[in-house]
Amino acid sequence: MTVRRTSAALVIAIALGIALWFFWPRRAPLAPGAVLAPSAATPSASAAPAARPAIGDERPIEGESRIADALNAPGGDIRADLRILNEVFETWQTNFPATGNPVGENAEITAALTGDNVHRFAFIPRGHRAVNARGELTDRWGTPFRFHQISGQQMEIRSAGPDRRFLTDDDAFWPPR
Numbered sequence: 001m002t003v004r005r006t007s008a009a010l011v012i013a014i015a016l017g018i019a020l021w022f023f024w025p026r027r028a029p030l031a032p033g034a035v036l037a038p039s040a041a042t043p044s045a046s047a048a049p050a051a052r053p054a055i056g057d058e059r060p061i062e063g064e065s066r067i068a069d070a071l072n073a074p075g076g077d078i079r080a081d082l083r084i085l086n087e088v089f090e091t092w093q094t095n096f097p098a099t100g101n102p103v104g105e106n107a108e109i110t111a112a113l114t115g116d117n118v119h120r121f122a123f124i125p126r127g128h129r130a131v132n133a134r135g136e137l138t139d140r141w142g143t144p145f146r147f148h149q150i151s152g153q154q155m156e157i158r159s160a161g162p163d164r165r166f167l168t169d170d171d172a173f174w175p176p177r
Contacts (some may be wrong), residue, residue, distance in 0.1 A: 067091055068124040072140045078159050081130075081140060082174035088113060088123050089155045095119060100152025106136040106144045113137070139172075 070076060071084045089101055092113065102112035110131060115122035124130070130137050136144040139159035146166065148156040154175070161170030 065091065065121070065123050068128060068130070071124070071128065072130040072138070076140070078140060078161070078172040079176075082157055082159065082172060082176075085137070085145070085157050086155070086174050092123055093153060095121065101149050101155045103149060106147060107134060109147055110135055110137045 065088075068084055068088055071081055092102060093100065096117075096119075102109045102117075104112075110124070113123045114126045114128075114131065114135075124137070130139075132138050132142070132144065134144075138144050139161075141160070141162055141164050143160040143164045146158040148158070150156050157174040158166065159172040160166045161168065161172055163170050
């Protein structure tokens, strides 16, 4: 009789463990070097709430990275901006190794990078100066970047440059040519 009770208790414990594993809320894994924004890690009474609704989804964003803080910053340059975006894509790949780079047009890629992803993690904050009103990542002159997925692990990034026209001599690329 005690063997039956022990077996039943073991089966119940295993079932409970499996249920907890499936239904326990998970936080997004942080990439090496990524840091949660202070409002996301330690909310204060004066700070705005860290959780904001995502595009097309009512689940809150779990955290934000500081990796893109210097993107389009005054005093920076387009080469630094392209390196930062490349680092954002590398961090994305660390967190989504099976899927490779985000895909789609600029607005779709930007949505994924600003938290509309399975982990609900914003690699670039939604209100960032590099995101325009249409939800596109833009270069420092306000022109949306062009993204071309070379492979699952490499993204070509193109800026139109100061003349704001693509396919001219002042365009900037990542990887550099």
